[in-house]
Amino acid sequence: KNQVEQSPQSLIILEGKNCTLQCNYTVSPFSNLRWYKQDTGRGPVSLTIMTFSENTKSNGRYTATLDADTKQSSLHITASQLSDSASYICVANSGANNLFFGTGTRLTVIP
Amino acid sequence: DAGITQSPRHKVTETGTPVTLRCHQTENHRYMYWYRQDPGHGLRLIHYSYGVKDTDKGEVSDGYSVSRSKTEDFLLTLESATSSQTSVYFCAITGATTEAFFGQGTRLTVV
Numbered sequence: 001k002n003q004v005e006q007s008p009q010s011l012i013i014l015e016g017k018n019c020t021l022q023c024n025y026t027v028s029p030f031s032n033l034r035w036y037k038q039d040t041g042r043g044p045v046s047l048t049i050m051t052f053s054e055n056t057k058s059n060g061r062y063t064a065t066l067d068a069d070t071k072q073s074s075l076h077i078t079a080s081q082l083s084d085s086a087s088y089i090c091v092a093n094s095g096a097n098n099l100f101f102g103t104g105t106r107l108t109v110i111p
Numbered sequence: 112d113a114g115i116t117q118s119p120r121h122k123v124t125e126t127g128t129p130v131t132l133r134c135h136q137t138e139n140h141r142y143m144y145w146y147r148q149d150p151g152h153g154l155r156l157i158h159y160s161y162g163v164k165d166t167d168k169g170e171v172s173d174g175y176s177v178s179r180s181k182t183e184d185f186l187l188t189l190e191s192a193t194s195s196q197t198s199v200y201f202c203a204i205t206g207a208t209t210e211a212f213f214g215q216g217t218r219l220t221v222v
Contacts, residue, residue: 031209032209034209034210034211036211041215041216042215042216043201043203043212043213043214043215043216044154044201044211044213045213046210046211049208049209049210089153089154091211093209099156099209099211101146101153101154101155102153103151103152103153104153
């Protein structure tokens, strides 16, 4: 069964701290994996995309990693800011625009 | 938001009434999707379209129908709304890349 699991479900961190979000996927065939950020009341917006041949990709303070062998991905946020408070959704693509969504990690950054 | 708009943004309707949600894009993208987002479930695919008059069911299609008579418009219809269809509905589009661009969402409440 194609599925994407994320952990933790929710996370609270202090402003300025780092955090790592996890994503495990069992999607076959596998094409690529994206991390999306969803602010409250808005639609998700893509942060990064990784194919099976890529191990790490950065977008500012966001760094995504991918281990295609273990089918795991992580999103590391450095020096968190209040504006990072959002839900982060992992999405695996099995090709032909066939997308599988995780349930997301709700991140809250507090001052 | 990548030239994709949803209407209405909010709607309250009574059980048993028909409801139509509209998604309009200005990107000329081939693929359009309707998702619903509920707590604990993440985004779940209702229906999608891969061209004018070409549509297919997603994992939670019961009680929903769609139509796409023009490239830019994708309509989602609840034939007879039920309380279980209270949700936030997102439209998305994908083009040559597999990045999904989402609308702002429609919050539907069925009372």
